[in-house]
Amino acid sequence: MKKLRKRALIYPIVMTVLTYLPILVVAVYSFNESKLSSKWDGFSLKWYAELFRDDSILEALGNSVFLGVTSSVLAAVIATSAALGMAKSKLPLRHWVEKLALLPLIIPEIVLGMVFLAFFSLLGLPFGMLTLIIAHTAFCIPYIYTEVAAALENLDLSAVEAARDLGAGRLTAFFTVTLPMLSPAVISGMFLSFAMSFDDVIISIFVTGVSVNTLPIKVYTQIKTGLSPKINALCTIMLAVSVLCLAIAGIIKKIHRKYS
């Protein structure tokens, strides 16, 4: 059992505070009357009002979430099963393909975006959600693959064997022993993928079509006209919603524990 020493809390708390400091500043400035962050003109909710009048931003948010979830789930399935099978499979060149799958990490986004655009139009794929998902899955796979491969290195295979010895079928052993042991790695990989996908603008701009805008595209294409604080407002709401969801989940869990 892990014991709590108060002193051990200090460093994580300091780091967490530093993580949130700039975000809180952004949140505070979403209530700024002025369009510029260099001047505080007094408290105002006008950016929130503008945000809710702008359907296209909310639609873009929906697209971004859908895209992030779909591509990180797809990438998780593809990368996890590949990491598990890699040692035993006998496919030709598999170790080269393993390295190949990691390459999207190294190629600068802007070049990746450009070549995706050229390649997809060569294949004749219609630009839109489909091409976005393919491109995002391609750069999500490396995050999950590296995390899972690292976890496999440490995995205690004797537990799996023990389960098999006790008569568990291959599938049962996989779902009850292997997967739970890998899940922290899969989760952190999926999370990093989601984060990268949710924040990606360069690749998305190149591979999206007429009808799909994502949130980062909305944000970064304001270069020409100046960033509007309604994006601050949106991010503040999203932050609040995620914290709220976590709090509710925590409370439900607690109640659940109390009565069971």
Next chain:
Amino acid sequence: MKKLALVLASLMLAGSLTACGGSGAGKNGTLNLFTWEGMFPEEVLAEFEETTGIDINYVNFDYDETMLMKLQAAEGGDYDLVIADDYIIETAIAEGLVQPLDKAKIPSIGNVNPLYQGQFYDPTDAYTVPYGAGVQTIVYNPANVDAEIKGYADLWDAGLADSVGIISNYRVIGGMALKVLGKSYNTTETADITAAGEKLNELAPNIRLIKDDYIQDDLISGEIDAAVMYTSQVTMAKMTDPSLEIVYPEEGIGFGIMAMFVPSKAPNADAAHKFIEFILDPERGAKCYEYLGYYCTATASEEYIAEEYRGFLTLPAELDREDMEMIQNITPEADDAHIAAWNAFKGLCE
């Protein structure tokens, strides 16, 4: 894991709800408008949708070059109306990606300021209607600057050490040095460009920052005292702090035009023409330019622009138009010389 899944699920739900509430094809079709974010006030777009029954699908790009690549990939289709910068339109027209405008559908075309017509990218105005112009100015804070700034050459003043901000665009900044040396923005003489690069290197000690975003904030917070920046940023800065001075450089004015064009295979060219006509309405146009923060390109709209904006959204009458020059496409060799000079200069700024 459950927690994260819950957050994702609820966000997804929120996302899909808003996505459903958002769109739905208009009864008179859709206008696929391809430009930067924030080019039009929300109410103008809404008014267009209401009066015409055409739904606007607002799609964005970051750089002109991205737009061109997307348009090439779509072979001139997919998008109905594009707004982009002058130089890229020249290329798009040359590649056959633009269709001639049907002027009969744009009766208000006469509202456009002739200064912004007949330019290099579209000499006969067959393909484009301008929407906003960027004019190169210098902005400075007179409270912190002792000398009076009249032109680009004054930025080299030793009194401005470590307090000048510039945008990250080598044609604008390199062109600024060319102007100081009395050359054209568009010179293709590599010797001139190299000389301008050397002149620019002498500016390095005065440079505090080179960047495209938020530069107006740095001027207002006192991080920098003088800046060469995008027109919309100048407008925002001046609106926030009226004590800032805007200077039309005595060496000459560089300017650029944003223009609307209809791609060659636009699915709904008719809607695009309707939109152009809609924006050319003098009063509505004025509203757009105030929102956009770029110079007004429609003479008819000028009188409707609010007093507080007019000073910096319309060109001063006394400006000699002979001194104005657009930044155009140049030869690859000249471009390479610009880039080499630019990177050497950035390396010197510490």
Next chain:
Amino acid sequence: MTRKNQRTATLAVLPMYLFSLVFVAGPLVYMLVLSFMTRDGFGFTNAFTLENYRSIFNEVYFATFLESLKLAGISTAAVILFGYPFGLGAALLPDRYAHFFRTAQMIPYFVNSLLRLCGWIIIFRANGLLDKALMALGITEEPLKFLYTYPAVVVGMIYVLLPFMFLSVYQVAEKLDLTLVEAARDLGAGKIRAFLTVTLPLTLPGLKTGIILTFIPSMGLFFIASILGGNKVVLIGSLIEEQLMRAHNQPFAAALSVALMLLTGVVCGLLMKKKRGA
């Protein structure tokens, strides 16, 4: 190993195998071919040339590679320094606290990265929050002018990359068998010895993943240097963007990317080898 086992394994690898061969190798080959083409106006022609690769060794561009390597090195080292103890420390706490800190590292990703950096600008700028705090405490007397300096860029890099290290270390350290550490201590190993002989080797896979996920992106990241550093540090990423977006020299941009890939790959290979030997 049974034949059936092998077939299952092959089936498991197949999706990634095919996906990578089509959607990664395809674009990659395109990029490679492009890097040997000749630039022509806004586009390029199919004339083979080595000129693009030759240009890389131009003094200015070469210096850019070194500058990127330097920043990536410094950032990665700093991220190890701050992120490894954070990930390890959090994972060793009782579950309730550990999960809290892990979740806390995830939530900020719902906020756009440009905005998060903008938050630092507000804090660091002249007469900004940091300056006001320091002056109120009497530590400094005039604005630090910290923004648009090299350290400001490093702070930004650490901020953006730290979660990659944190999560990689955390997910390995979470399963760390503490009895082993205790056993080592019982056998008379000092704190440091126990760490070096037990904890570090057991968390090494996480650290390695963290380094890969930090170093590789940091070679290409340039928007932090442009936002917090005022663009005065010229990085390879911004050079590639400039070639592609402003100079319209796609072949040269492709050649620069190939060079960047090779350099990153070689450095990563070396890093991993050393770590394995240690």
